[in-house]
Amino acid sequence: MLFFSSHKIWKYLVALSLSMTLPYSLLAQNDEDDFDPDAFEMADETPLRRFCTNKITNLSPTRLVGISFDYLTGYAMSSEAAPGLSATDAAKYSPYDARVNRNNGLRLDANIPLVSKNNIIANLTASYWESRYSIEEGTVNSAHQIALNHAHHPLRTTTLGTLIFKPLDEKHFLIFQAEAALNGNYNFDDIKPDFGLMKYSATAVYGWKYDDNRNLGVGITRTYRGGSVLHIPVLLWNRTFNNRWGMELLLPARGHARYNFSTKSMLMLGYELEGQSYHVQSASGTNTTYGFSQMELRKSEIRARVSWDKSLTDFIWFNVQAGVRPMYRYDLAQRENADAFISNRMGMPLYFRVGLNLVSP
Amino acid sequence: MNISKILISAFAVLLWTLTPAAAQSLDSPSDIIVGNWQPSNGQSIIQIYKGKEAAGEDPKKLYGRTVWLKEPNDPDTSQPNLDKNNPDESKRKNPRKGLIVMKDVTFTGSKDKLTWGEGSIYDPNNGSTYSFEATISTKNLNVMEGRGYIGVSLFGRTDTWKRLVKK
Numbered sequence: 265m266l267f268f269s270s271h272k273i274w275k276y277l278v279a280l281s282l283s284m285t286l287p288y289s290l291l292a293q294n295d296e297d298d299f300d301p302d303a304f305e306m307a308d309e310t311p312l313r314r315f316c317t318n319k320i321t322n323l324s325p326t327r328l329v330g331i332s333f334d335y336l337t338g339y340a341m342s343s344e345a346a347p348g349l350s351a352t353d354a355a356k357y358s359p360y361d362a363r364v365n366r367n368n369g370l371r372l373d374a375n376i377p378l379v380s381k382n383n384i385i386a387n388l389t390a391s392y393w394e395s396r397y398s399i400e401e402g403t404v405n406s407a408h409q410i411a412l413n414h415a416h417h418p419l420r421t422t423t424l425g426t427l428i429f430k431p432l433d434e435k436h437f438l439i440f441q442a443e444a445a446l447n448g449n450y451n452f453d454d455i456k457p458d459f460g461l462m463k464y465s466a467t468a469v470y471g472w473k474y475d476d477n478r479n480l481g482v483g484i485t486r487t488y489r490g491g492s493v494l495h496i497p498v499l500l501w502n503r504t505f506n507n508r509w510g511m512e513l514l515l516p517a518r519g520h521a522r523y524n525f526s527t528k529s530m531l532m533l534g535y536e537l538e539g540q541s542y543h544v545q546s547a548s549g550t551n552t553t554y555g556f557s558q559m560e561l562r563k564s565e566i567r568a569r570v571s572w573d574k575s576l577t578d579f580i581w582f583n584v585q586a587g588v589r590p591m592y593r594y595d596l597a598q599r600e601n602a603d604a605f606i607s608n609r610m611g612m613p614l615y616f617r618v619g620l621n622l623v624s625p
Numbered sequence: 626m627n628i629s630k631i632l633i634s635a636f637a638v639l640l641w642t643l644t645p646a647a648a649q650s651l652d653s654p655s656d657i658i659v660g661n662w663q664p665s666n667g668q669s670i671i672q673i674y675k676g677k678e679a680a681g682e683d684p685k686k687l688y689g690r691t692v693w694l695k696e697p698n699d700p701d702t703s704q705p706n707l708d709k710n711n712p713d714e715s716k717r718k719n720p721r722k723g724l725i726v727m728k729d730v731t732f733t734g735s736k737d738k739l740t741w742g743e744g745s746i747y748d749p750n751n752g753s754t755y756s757f758e759a760t761i762s763t764k765n766l767n768v769m770e771g772r773g774y775i776g777v778s779l780f781g782r783t784d785t786w787k788r789l790v791k792k
Binding site: 299301303304305306307308310312313314315317321328376377380381382385526527528578579622624625 | 661663665666667670672692693710712748750751752753754755765767768773774775776779780781782783784785787788789790791792
């Protein structure tokens with residue numbers, strides 16, 4: 265017979281097929297010296313889009329949770345009638361000086377990832393900042409009412425927002441940030457916060473990631489960093505020049521040159537513009553401030569600084585900052601969008617900040 | 626048994642064995658993750674394997690080793706890339722190719738839910754080690770969602786890896 269029996273054919277084919285069922289794990293477990301990428305291909309045609317990340321090499325770490333203590337040394341606080349007032353109105357607000365012995369407060373920041381995948385990162389942001397003024401009332405003229413208000417009631421900022429990084433492909437990305445802020449001298453006791461006067465800010469950026477060492481973005485922001493609402497363009501530029509030097513800019517909010525001692529330790533030299541619009545109230549049952557039970561404080565300051573970040577563990581970093589604080593604006597107005605009636609000139613104290621941060625992978 | 630039935634049966638068996646995922650059937654789900662995988666950035670290929678006792682590894686756990694780098698050499702030195710950011714100074718001269726980057730991963734799921742975890746993954750770009758968990762869909766065994774995180778899974782990042790097979 266030229267042909268095997270059907271039974272023998274069947275046994276032969278089954279044996280042949282079973283011999284091909286060697287687990288792919290065994291086939292894959294070549295020594296790495298034997299690994300030839302040209303001999304391999306994707307297991308199937310499932311499309312897998314590639315996306316850029318929000319980081320470049322040696323970038324300062326993204327802070328997930330942070331706690332810090334901010335301290336400013338003493339400075340003078342001089343109030344006077346705001347420029348542009350009529351002579352009659354200006355006469356109501358004589359210049360007065362006060363001495364702030366120190367200005368300090370706790371800062372809590374959170375940037376919690378709700379979604380963190382290679383095609384989108386969406387974070388919930390929240391913060392709580394205090395600014396306490398140490399002012400000796402006995403040294404302050406009773407007409408310098410904003411200083412007296414600060415002596416009793418620290419300024420507080422509480423924010424809640426979102427930050428989204430959306431890569432479009434390997435080279436392009438979007439950043440969107442939005443935030444609601446409750447700013448004032450509230451204490452939930454004799455000064456209650458007015459949620460109807462919350463301030464809303466947002467930023468949108470379109471960016472390009474050229475390679476692992478640089479990205480660039482342009483956009484627009486609604487911000488209170490100048491003390492009152494502004495709608496202005498923004499520029500994002502992160503660049504790593506070599507293993508040591510880099511730049512991190514998000515103008516006009518902040519800009520730093522970066523020196524990397526290592527991937528776990530870096531020095532930053534630059535500035536940050538901090539500002540908010542505050543709802544300042546007089547406590548119930550107390551004297552009004554300049555005849556008003558409430559007013560708007562427009563505060564904007566520059567923190568020119570040297571900042572050092574050092575990894576204590578893989579994900580807990582220590583930060584210390586030192587610098588000076590020139591004040592850009594410290595004006596009082598009766599309400600939002602009204603002209604200021606008092607301007608304050610502040611001295612330029614030294615400032616220090618120390619903190620611990622849990623940073624992102 | 627007539628010849629047509631033999632051929633049909635043989636064809637069916639052959640077709641089944643040529644399907645990569647079938648070689649790691651859901652009867653042994655813990656081994657499905659074993660193989661060669663490429664992260665979404667395409668910069669490397671990681672070979673996931675069962676621990677080798679001779680190498681001091683736990684044969685009941687899974688490990689991952691870098692077997693290929695898109696950029697094998699340091700552009701500054703033209704020499705093979707080294708693990709220069711390793712927090713252990715004694716390991717900074719180790720080449721990145723061949724580096725064990727995944728350790729002690731175990732199967733934490735079931736036949737219907739393919740998950741692995743309780744291990745760690747090391748990023749030589751910054752010298753940091755993260756907790757690691759992975760998920761493979763039963764609908765497509767060639768795509769893995771790998772997540773590195775710190776402390777709790779919330780503080781992490783997910784990346785999609787694709788399986789490679791021999792041509």
